Amino acid sequence: MLKRAILILICALFVALPSGAAYAGGSGGLGCSDSGAAGCRVTAGTPGDQAHGGRTGQGSSGGSGSGSSAGGATNGVRCVPAAGGPPVCLANMAGQGGPGGGTPVPLPVVAAQLGAQAAANLRLPKLGIVTSPPVAARQLVSVPTWMWVTTASWSSQSATAAVPGFSVTAVATPQVARWGMGDGVAVTCRGPGTPWRAGTDPRRSSPTCGHTYLHASNAAAGGAFIASATVSWRVTWRSSDGTLSGVGPPLTTNASVRLVVSEAPVLNG
Numbered sequence: 001m002l003k004r005a006i007l008i009l010i011c012a013l014f015v016a017l018p019s020g021a022a023y024a025g026g027s028g029g030l031g032c033s034d035s036g037a038a039g040c041r042v043t044a045g046t047p048g049d050q051a052h053g054g055r056t057g058q059g060s061s062g063g064s065g066s067g068s069s070a071g072g073a074t075n076g077v078r079c080v081p082a083a084g085g086p087p088v089c090l091a092n093m094a095g096q097g098g099p100g101g102g103t104p105v106p107l108p109v110v111a112a113q114l115g116a117q118a119a120a121n122l123r124l125p126k127l128g129i130v131t132s133p134p135v136a137a138r139q140l141v142s143v144p145t146w147m148w149v150t151t152a153s154w155s156s157q158s159a160t161a162a163v164p165g166f167s168v169t170a171v172a173t174p175q176v177a178r179w180g181m182g183d184g185v186a187v188t189c190r191g192p193g194t195p196w197r198a199g200t201d202p203r204r205s206s207p208t209c210g211h212t213y214l215h216a217s218n219a220a221a222g223g224a225f226i227a228s229a230t231v232s233w234r235v236t237w238r239s240s241d242g243t244l245s246g247v248g249p250p251l252t253t254n255a256s257v258r259l260v261v262s263e264a265p266v267l268n269g
Helices: 002-013 107-120
Strands: 041-043 077-082 085-091 103-105 129-132 138-140 145-149 157-163 166-180 186-189 225-239 245-262
Touching (some): 077 107, 077 157, 085 107, 103 107, 107 157, 107 166, 107 225, 107 245, 129 225, 129 245
Parallel strands (some): 138 245
Antiparallel strands (some): 085 103, 157 166, 166 186, 166 225
């Protein structure tokens, strides 16, 4: 009977996540949501666009991206400390256990589901593109263009999901920026790029992320090349007691700008 009760409980825990949510391990969650669920709360990280799991896109605003939600824990999962070992998690279900008891739930099951929910609630910042020469100015043929993303676009984000006595935090870390320059050339940058500083030789290429156009953009649609950047994020999660961890599906953020490229003027000595 105990095994059957545990099986029923695990099945009950695996409820569907919202469509399109970022997800870490398995399918479903403990029922944490922005509206709250019994014995479960979620706190999200820095405000920004909603994370995109395994797909490219800027998406819609994620709102405030912070705060918590919690419902009554009477029938929820709770975890209690255990001497010399990891916490013990219990669930009070209708007709099972008393106020001080409950049905045991394996800690890895709780951790994996909280990890999935925390990953689903990650909010990534909007991607800001900067170039030198500036986007609003003209890029010049045969003169290096420096590209980078803003500091706010390249900072780790976190979100936490919890039941009483136990929590899991998911962290998204930017890994690589892939640029499409609009002229058929793709550039991969292993970081946010290096901002150009006043006084730098304009003939010098960026040490980390740049491109030199070989043709003007006058023949392109609208007379400009569409340069796009896509940042890939690695998602990991770890339990509050440090004993369990996992990896979620990668996320991406992207943005694009119009770059007008002109022939460099010829100077006569």
